Amino acid sequence: MKRDSRKTEIIKTATKLFKEKGYSAVTMRDLATAMGIKAASLYNHISSKQEILSDIIISLAEEFTYGLEAIKKTEENSIEKLKKICHLHVNITANNPYGMASLNNDWMHLEDQLTYYKKLRKDYEEDFRTVIEEGVKTNLIKDAKTDVMLFSMLSTLRSLYIWLPKKEDVKLELFADELSSILINGINK
Amino acid sequence: MKRDSRKTEIIKTATKLFKEKGYSAVTMRDLATAMGIKAASLYNHISSKQEILSDIIISLAEEFTYGLEAIKKTEENSIEKLKKICHLHVNITANNPYGMASLNNDWMHLEDQLTYYKKLRKDYEEDFRTVIEEGVKTNLIKDAKTDVMLFSMLSTLRSLYIWLPKKEDVKLELFADELSSILINGINK
DNA sequence: GTCTATAACGCGATAGAC
DNA sequence: GTCTATCGCGTTATAGAC
Numbered sequence: 001m002k003r004d005s006r007k008t009e010i011i012k013t014a015t016k017l018f019k020e021k022g023y024s025a026v027t028m029r030d031l032a033t034a035m036g037i038k039a040a041s042l043y044n045h046i047s048s049k050q051e052i053l054s055d056i057i058i059s060l061a062e063e064f065t066y067g068l069e070a071i072k073k074t075e076e077n078s079i080e081k082l083k084k085i086c087h088l089h090v091n092i093t094a095n096n097p098y099g100m101a102s103l104n105n106d107w108m109h110l111e112d113q114l115t116y117y118k119k120l121r122k123d124y125e126e127d128f129r130t131v132i133e134e135g136v137k138t139n140l141i142k143d144a145k146t147d148v149m150l151f152s153m154l155s156t157l158r159s160l161y162i163w164l165p166k167k168e169d170v171k172l173e174l175f176a177d178e179l180s181s182i183l184i185n186g187i188n189k
Numbered sequence: 190m191k192r193d194s195r196k197t198e199i200i201k202t203a204t205k206l207f208k209e210k211g212y213s214a215v216t217m218r219d220l221a222t223a224m225g226i227k228a229a230s231l232y233n234h235i236s237s238k239q240e241i242l243s244d245i246i247i248s249l250a251e252e253f254t255y256g257l258e259a260i261k262k263t264e265e266n267s268i269e270k271l272k273k274i275c276h277l278h279v280n281i282t283a284n285n286p287y288g289m290a291s292l293n294n295d296w297m298h299l300e301d302q303l304t305y306y307k308k309l310r311k312d313y314e315e316d317f318r319t320v321i322e323e324g325v326k327t328n329l330i331k332d333a334k335t336d337v338m339l340f341s342m343l344s345t346l347r348s349l350y351i352w353l354p355k356k357e358d359v360k361l362e363l364f365a366d367e368l369s370s371i372l373i374n375g376i377n378k
Numbered sequence: 379g380t381c382t383a384t385a386a387c388g389c390g391a392t393a394g395a396c
Numbered sequence: 397g398t399c400t401a402t403c404g405c406g407t408t409a410t411a412g413a414c
Contacts, residue, residue, distance in 0.1 A: 006379085021297060024213035028408065041380050043409065079377070105294050108210060132376075142378050147356075148367050149376045155348035156341045163340050178337050186375030187321075187338045188268070189331050195397085217390060229392080230398045238390070 007045045010035060014052045019101035023053055023109045054113045056102045061120045063092050068127050078135030079184060082153070085128065086180035087173070089157040093164055094172050100161030128154060153183050196234045199224060203241045208290035208350075212242055212298045243302045245291045250309045252281050257316050267324030268373060271342070274317065275369035276362070278346040282353050283361055289350030317343060342372050 013034050017026045028049060032039040046052055067088040071081055093100050110117055129150050135141030141149070156179075164170070202223050206215045217238060221228040235241055256277040260270055282289050299306055318339050324330030330338070345368075353359070 022211055022213055022294070024211055025298065027406070029406080037379090038381065039407090040382085040409080040411095044379060049408070105211070109214065135376075140378060141376050142371075144371060144376070145367055148364070148371055151348075151352045152345045152368065152371050153376075155345045155352070159340075159344035159348065163344070167336075175337070178334055179341065182331075182333060182337055182341050182375070184375050184377050186371070186373050186377075187324075187330050187333070187342075188373050188375075189329060216388080218388085226397090227399065228390080229400080232391070233397055 010042060010045055011052055011055055015056050015096070015098045015102065018053070018056070018106060019098040023049075023102065023106040050109075050111055053102065053106060053109060056099045057107055057110060057117060058113055058120075060092065060096060060099050060103045061117055061124075064088070064124055065120050067092065068124060072127060072131075077140060078131055078138060079140050081131050082135070082184060083177075083180045085131070085153075086157065086183065087176045089160055090164070090172055090176040090179065093160040097161045097165045100158075104158055104161065125150070125154070156183060199231060199234055200241055200244055204245050204285070204287045204291065207242070207245070207295060208287040212238075212291065212295040239300055242291065242295060242298060245288045246296055246299060246306060247302055247309075249281065249285060249288050249292045250306055250313075253277070253313055254309050256281065257313060261316060261320075266329060267320055267327060268329050270320050271324070271373060272366075272369045274320070274342075275346065275372065276365045278349055279353070279361055279365040279368065282349040286350045286354045289347075293347055293350065314339070314343070345372060 010031070014026070014031055017030055017034060028039045028042060032042055035042070068085065071084045071088065074081065074084070076084070107114075107117055107121075129146060132141060132146050132149055136143055136146065167175070199220070203215070203220050206219060206223060217228045217231055221231055224231070257274065260273045260277065263270065263273070265273070296303075296306055296310075318335060321330060321335050321338055325332055325335065356364070
């Protein structure tokens with residue numbers, strides 16, 4: 001915890017810069033300047049720019065995977081599971097909104113970990129889809145195109161990082177309830 | 190039409206590359222190689238890398254502005270207007286899915302046109318919000334948080350570029366109907 | 379742990395030959 | 397309209413002083 005504090009600080013600063021300009025547009029000099037040191041000094045703590053990106057993205061992607069795994073195991077019905085998934089996204093995003101920008105926009109710049117990341121994402125989407133399909137089978141969810149429902153929910157949840165930071169005073173649990181209600185019940189009166 | 194063909198071709202190729210790796214990660218050498226010429230030769234047709242980005246983003250942003258302007262003028266009720274907005278997004282995205290990636294992810298790399306782009310986007314969001322607020326007033330739309338409804342719909346519509354190209358056989362009008370139905374009525378049975 | 383200095387290379391863009 | 401050659405600068409990364 002104490003040993004890593006400098007590296008953690010670098011990753012934290014990088015996460016913020018990556019969110020503003022994207023991974024490719026941020027130089028090691030930008031990062032060093034933001035830290036108040038020289039670019040060369042960064043390499044005493046990290047091995048490459050690429051390692052920073054991996055750290056940010058993989059840890060977040062794994063958080064989603066573990067979170068969904070826990071929800072899958074519960075005995076709740078599909079609608080309740082979907083509500084819990086909304087809360088999962090709201091909570092993870094609120095804890096790391098900058099990192100979510102990299103997860104969404106810079107994953108293609110991963111190198112060593114690209115295949116692993118793609119597998120995590122694919123598995124996540126498949127598990128999400130399974131929850132929806134179960135809801136259709138048990139007559140809780142409309143028998144509409146599963147694809148379209150999955151796309152609509154996931155797009156909204158994945159965009160939270162753009163929107164949540166602007167609402168700093170928002171009560172997270174309350175907001176997640178409102179959001180899941182709109183995703184599930186629509187806006188129609 | 191004939192005069193511009195080479196420039197158009199460059200922009201088309203760049204749009205595809207920008208979508209895959211992002212504006213900053215694409216070099217003029219990458220673009221030249223994809224065109225089968227040398228980087229220096231690009232400058233006979235375009236004045237800078239920046240100009241390419243502006244062309245892609247501003248033309249799309251203006252398409253959305255004009256489209257929404259036309260919808261605002263109709264006499265339809267709010268729900269019908271929202272359906273038309275869904276169709277607008279589906280149609281523009283289907284015609285230029287690669288360009289939509291730049292619009293969503295690379296707008297911050299605009300220079301001269303950044304302020305203009307931000308104005309277009311802000312106005313668009315405000316007009317969208319007004320349609321929802323009218324629906325609340327006329328009792329067609331739930332009296333929930335307008336913010337959350339706007340965010341949810343707009344996030345989904347702005348993510349279409351990721352999802353639409355994977356469904357090439359999709360009937361666009363039919364898909365837009367399904368999508369707007371789910372956004373408006375939810376997935377709950 | 380940070381510094382200076384530097385290596386080795388790639389970047390956007392330009393000049394001028396053909 | 398495309399080329400070669402080149403400019404000035406930025407890039408990741410390393411070596412060695414303090």
